[in-house]
Amino acid sequence: MKPDSSQLVYDGKLVDVTLERWDEHEREIVEHPGAVAIVAIDREGLLTLVRQRREAVRKELLELPAGTLEEGEAPLESAQRELEEETGLTGGTWRGVVAFYTTPGFCRERMHLFFAHDLERGTSSPADDEQLELVRWPAGEIELHLPEIEDAKTLVGLLLYFREREATKAG
Amino acid sequence: MKPDSSQLVYDGKLVDVTLERWDEHEREIVEHPGAVAIVAIDREGLLTLVRQRREAVRKELLELPAGTLEEGEAPLESAQRELEEETGLTGGTWRGVVAFYTTPGFCRERMHLFFAHDLERGTSSPADDEQLELVRWPAGEIELHLPEIEDAKTLVGLLLYFREREATKAG
Numbered sequence: 001m002k003p004d005s006s007q008l009v010y011d012g013k014l015v016d017v018t019l020e021r022w023d024e025h026e027r028e029i030v031e032h033p034g035a036v037a038i039v040a041i042d043r044e045g046l047l048t049l050v051r052q053r054r055e056a057v058r059k060e061l062l063e064l065p066a067g068t069l070e071e072g073e074a075p076l077e078s079a080q081r082e083l084e085e086e087t088g089l090t091g092g093t094w095r096g097v098v099a100f101y102t103t104p105g106f107c108r109e110r111m112h113l114f115f116a117h118d119l120e121r122g123t124s125s126p127a128d129d130e131q132l133e134l135v136r137w138p139a140g141e142i143e144l145h146l147p148e149i150e151d152a153k154t155l156v157g158l159l160l161y162f163r164e165r166e167a168t169k170a171g
Numbered sequence: 172m173k174p175d176s177s178q179l180v181y182d183g184k185l186v187d188v189t190l191e192r193w194d195e196h197e198r199e200i201v202e203h204p205g206a207v208a209i210v211a212i213d214r215e216g217l218l219t220l221v222r223q224r225r226e227a228v229r230k231e232l233l234e235l236p237a238g239t240l241e242e243g244e245a246p247l248e249s250a251q252r253e254l255e256e257e258t259g260l261t262g263g264t265w266r267g268v269v270a271f272y273t274t275p276g277f278c279r280e281r282m283h284l285f286f287a288h289d290l291e292r293g294t295s296s297p298a299d300d301e302q303l304e305l306v307r308w309p310a311g312e313i314e315l316h317l318p319e320i321e322d323a324k325t326l327v328g329l330l331l332y333f334r335e336r337e338a339t340k341a342g
Contacts, residue, residue: 001229010181010188012199014277017181017188020226027226028183030201030278054275055191055198058172061275068276102274102323104225104232105239106185107201109274111323152273152282152323159330166337 003027014068032109035102036079037066039157040089042119046136048087049154053131062135063151064158065089066111075099075112083116085125086132092119097160102152111153115161139165174198185239203280206273207250208237208324210332211260213290217307219258220325224302233306234322235329236260237282246270246283254287256296257303263290268331273323282324286332310336 003020009028010017016031040048054061067082069075076094084090094116102109126132137145142158149155174191180199181188187202211219225232238253240246247265255261265287273280297303308316313329320326 001224001226003226009183012180012188012190013197015188015199015201017183017186022226025226026184028186029227030186035276053172054272055172055174055193055196056200056277056279057272057275057281059275061272063275066276098326100321100323100326101225101228101232103278103280104228104230104234104322105206105237106227107274107278108227110228150271151275152271152327155269155271155327156323156330159327159334163330163334 028106030107030109032068032107033071034069034075034108034110034112035066035153036069036075036082036112036114037064037153037157038079038083039097039113039115039161040065040083040087040092040119041115041117041139042089042092042121042136045139047139047142048089048119049135049137050086051133051135059150061151062148062154064154066153076114079112079114079116083119084122085127087134088122088124089116089119090122092116098156100156113153113157113160115164199277201278201280203239203278204242205240205246205279205281205283206237206324207240207246207253207283207285208235208328209250209254209285209287210268210328211236211254211258211290212286212288212310213260213263213292213307216310218310218313219260219290220306220308221257222304222306230321232322233319233325235325237324247285250283250285250287254290255293256298258305259293259295260287260290261293263287269327271327284324284328284331286335 005021176192
């Protein structure tokens with residue numbers, strides 16, 4: 001599946017826009033290298049989230065630790081790097097859970113979601129344009145906090161995690 | 172919360188890009204008018220999804236019926252219009268469930284999710300650049316089909332719907 005023609009119409013720093021022709025239709029597409037997000041549970045059974053200012057939406061949001069894939073980087077490697085940078089969490093047991101498109105109507109971004117358990121706490125080193133506040137919740141209390149979440153990847157991750165916990169309890 | 176300065180750097184058809192200055196940081200932001208998506212259950216207890224070619228991600232995806240807010244349109248009004256256009260479903264009982272950002276790191280898009288029950292089937296009238304195939308699943312079988320879903324809003328909608336069904340059964 002590929003376009004009849006493709007033209008770069010905006011060459012930005014994070015975001016590029018391509019104009020593609022598909023049969024008689026034109027599509028404007030936001031390019032993106034892909035991303036990772038982590039449902040991160042430490043040895044004390046606490047989930048770590050990050051609260052940060054999201055200029056694009058004019059709001060502080062509470063989100064899963066996440067980041068953008070760097071060139072040549074595998075999703076798991078990227079996820080482990082981003083988690084350590086943003087939260088100081090390392091080690092643990094990792095599992096790829098699902099990959100999905102964040103907004104496939106106009107953007108290429110594919111998000112790889114991981115569950116990581118038994119993580120060890122350490123010192124974070126966020127990028128200097130990231131002002132992050134770490135928020136920790138007991139993993140068993142996630143459902144109570146769901147109404148505080150306004151970010152798609154975080155909703156997907158926490159709902160899948162919650163569903164798995166319930167299935168384990170029931171089984 | 173607002174930027175020190177803002178400049179339109181790409182003026183597209185669907186997508187615009189703005190460059191904003193926030194303190195010492197520059198942010199590239201994809202503008203978007205907002206969107207709606209619907210977990211749509213008809214009078215026979217079937218969930219309706221749409222399968223469509225998503226050029227941006229080079230794939231056919233199975234998604235909740237959804238669309239972009241038009242100027243001056245309220246989210247519920249938009250959701251009812253989009254659902255009828257894409258699937259022919261009308262009437263029924265509607266409820267706003269959650270609103271979330273699809274990719275708040277760089278894009279303004281806010282997605283309003285609705286649950287609609289007891290819908291009546293009719294004739295769809297998709298826009299001429301939309302080639303949609305309707306797919307119907309018994310609402311009770313949603314969980315079996317989750318591995319087929321690769322779209323964030325659809326995962327959020329179906330996971331929330333599934334959770335509510337389970338809670339109702341348990342209660």
